[in-house]
Amino acid sequence: MYKQQFVIIGLGVFGETIATELTRMGHDVLGIDTDEVKVDRLAERITHAVIGDVTDESVLDELNVGDYDVGVVAIGRNIEAAILATMQLRDRGVKKVWAKALTNQHHRILKRLGATRVIGPEFEMGAHVAQELHYPMVNNYIGLGEEEFIVELIVSDNLDGCQMDALIEKADAEVELVLLKQGKTTSTNPSSDVTLHKGNQVVLVGQLDELRKFADHL
Template sequence: MALFAVIGLGSFGATVALELTSLKHDVIGIDTEKKYVERLSDQISHAVIADATDEHVLEELNIKNCDAVVVAIGEDIEASILCVLHLKNLGVDRILVKAKSKSHHMILTHLGITKIIHPEEDMGIRVAQSLSYPMVRRYMALNNERYIVKIEVGQHLNGIEFRQIMDHSDGVKTLLLQRGSHVIYDVALGTLLQEHDILIVEGPVEILRKLATRFAFK
């Protein structure tokens, strides 16, 4: 169990705080708006009405003892930057920040923040991906070039040898195949695919995009 702080309890911040709580972590939720704090007061470890742009307030809350801090302040870029500066002054190592704009992102980069989040942009990408590749049920970026994707086998591929699908997919590694409750970790190229099989594969994003088109529902 870890201790996290989420500063800014709007839609994004509240979602992060609740998800961390569901994962059995302790969460300190901070916001200047009473209504946001009260909304989460019974659902997370600690919900506090406080001004995170005041370094003394953050110090009193022992924020420096947190394993990581998520700055999810929305519209007020100045408040976000002030908060980040105070967190760095207090010696917080892991700071994740929600960025509102490209200029906000650039300033955060100059402040040494390496984990910058664009919730709306990220969601837009996910929606576009789901529309373009409906057979891809879930994906996770390992970095800008490599992804892990979960792909469902459609009826049109029922009985097709796995090798036919993986042809010319150099660099793609098959992590597992799930068939009902049965999981196969070493998938032989001669394996005959069945409708509703689930494949988890990892590789370069460009190769995965080409591979995904072979799984496209007909």
């Protein structure tokens, strides 16, 4: 998985979670919010956290947001600010813009403005819960767009002592191992022939169908 640059606008619970998870996965993350307290809270936890009002176009220009791969508009209750932020990200050439919608009308407006994906938090949480119920070993996941996902799995009893490459071969799935956490030791891009042990955290990336094939053989 290649390293990407993300700009997260709005650092409430929703935006903070996205920003910290993407940072943990090794990406460069710029977080922007008007609230100094929220920015200070994340200053040491993500790549960059800045105080800024994105309704002022000069702020995004000064931060060179047009150079980022993905923009996420996670603004809470200010629908107007969310709409302006989405417009400005698209105007500056950000290729993928994900935006959080608060109402059905807001959803339609964001789509018309060119948002790549409009997120309804309640729907997303429902989908997340459904995934966890269907695949109990799935600890967390995030969609990258175009049916590609990053999935975190917890190694169960029946996988203790298995080699990752053997599991992938058995499932005949095209998935990539990008991170392995064993106790307090975290390895990025580990060898695929690594031996797994109960409780290890495994992070994979791949197309949804391929990840399902892999999960179905665990």
